[in-house]
Amino acid sequence: MDTPEPLIDAHVHVFCWGENPREGFLSARTRRAWLTRLLLRRSGVHKEEGKTISERFRSRLLRQVNQSQLDKVVVLAQDGVYRDDGSRDDSATHFYVSNDYVLDLAGRSHKILPGCSINPIRRDALAELQRVCEAGCRLVKIHTAIQGVDPALARFDAFYRRAADLGVVLMFHTGYEHSCTVRSQSFADPARLARPLGHGGAVIAAHCGTCAWFDPEDHFPSFLRMMRRHENLYGDTAIMASLIRFRSLWRLAREESGIVSRILHGSDYPFPPARLPFVLRTGPFPPERRNGLDMDLRIKRSFGFGPRYACRLMDLLCTF
Numbered sequence: 176m177d178t179p180e181p182l183i184d185a186h187v188h189v190f191c192w193g194e195n196p197r198e199g200f201l202s203a204r205t206r207r208a209w210l211t212r213l214l215l216r217r218s219g220v221h222k223e224e225g226k227t228i229s230e231r232f233r234s235r236l237l238r239q240v241n242q243s244q245l246d247k248v249v250v251l252a253q254d255g256v257y258r259d260d261g262s263r264d265d266s267a268t269h270f271y272v273s274n275d276y277v278l279d280l281a282g283r284s285h286k287i288l289p290g291c292s293i294n295p296i297r298r299d300a301l302a303e304l305q306r307v308c309e310a311g312c313r314l315v316k317i318h319t320a321i322q323g324v325d326p327a328l329a330r331f332d333a334f335y336r337r338a339a340d341l342g343v344v345l346m347f348h349t350g351y352e353h354s355c356t357v358r359s360q361s362f363a364d365p366a367r368l369a370r371p372l373g374h375g376g377a378v379i380a381a382h383c384g385t386c387a388w389f390d391p392e393d394h395f396p397s398f399l400r401m402m403r404r405h406e407n408l409y410g411d412t413a414i415m416a417s418l419i420r421f422r423s424l425w426r427l428a429r430e431e432s433g434i435v436s437r438i439l440h441g442s443d444y445p446f447p448p449a450r451l452p453f454v455l456r457t458g459p460f461p462p463e464r465r466n467g468l469d470m471d472l473r474i475k476r477s478f479g480f481g482p483r484y485a486c487r488l489m490d491l492l493c494t495f
């Protein structure tokens with residue numbers, strides 16, 4: 176009998192509270208925000224093992240990943256905001272997780288793959304790309320809206336070319352961002368990804384350009400146009416089972432097979448999926464409800480993105 180293909184979640188976050196800012200931090204403003212406090216309370220993180228909040232976040236992540244039916248998860252770092260001269264601007268950075276922190280996490284569980292984050296504005300962006308690649312990282316995230324990166328700028332060509340040469344997949348945040356202070360929402364339009372796509376490497380549009388029902392724009396049609404134009408573009412389903420975007424899963428599932436076959440599973444853990452809109456698909460008390468990673472996978476698999484939906488990312492990380 177063939178061994179089943181590994182199930183992989185492309186989009187998992189870890190947070191650092193800031194006890195050791197070199198590892199990562201949330202700004203005072205982010206720590207005070209209602210969404211952060213709600214997430215802290217709902218996650219039950221205070222009951223986890225650890226002396227600091229960051230240690231408890233980490234314990235919870237490791238425990239839930241190890242208990243999950245998933246075989247691998249990509250845990251994402253989050254680079255800071257940089258000035259035009261390429262130096263990091265900590266006063267403008269509200270959410271930071273260092274690359275070394277996720278590289279260290281990957282050493283603590285065989286299920287964790289490091290998803291480093293490099294703001295291409297930084298002075299040493301190429302050297303950092305080389306360094307994390309040598310440390311085993313095959314996916315690098317750029318948060319367009321929070322990190323203030325317009326992916327369409329020609330000054331990033333050398334970075335994109337090097338990523339394509341190294342076989343490092345680039346993930347860009349697309350769609351409106353709601354969980355953290357942003358530099359510009361306009362950078363999150365998938366139409367701006369033509370430049371990195373032109374270098375030929377695999378590019379993932381996180382969240383498929385979807386926005387919440389109350390946002391002034393919807394970047395999903397732009398994501399579909401880009402998918403039809405570029406065969407090396409993929410989309411992940413992170414946050415799409417949340418209450419403010421739940422309709423987006425139905426919209427995406429209606430698209431043609433050429434698009435659906437390049438949709439990758441991503442949860443956006445620790446943001447929990449909403450259960451109510453999907454109750455007819457999962458039943459009221461699915462066994463997966465005890466683990467946010469498993470529950471998110473259960474919901475999204477019910478939309479018929481194909482039998483390889485939760486395995487596809489492995490192809491990109493191994494062979495692209």
Ligand SMILES: [Zn+2]
Pocket residue numbers: 186188413443
């Ligand atoms: Zn995310």
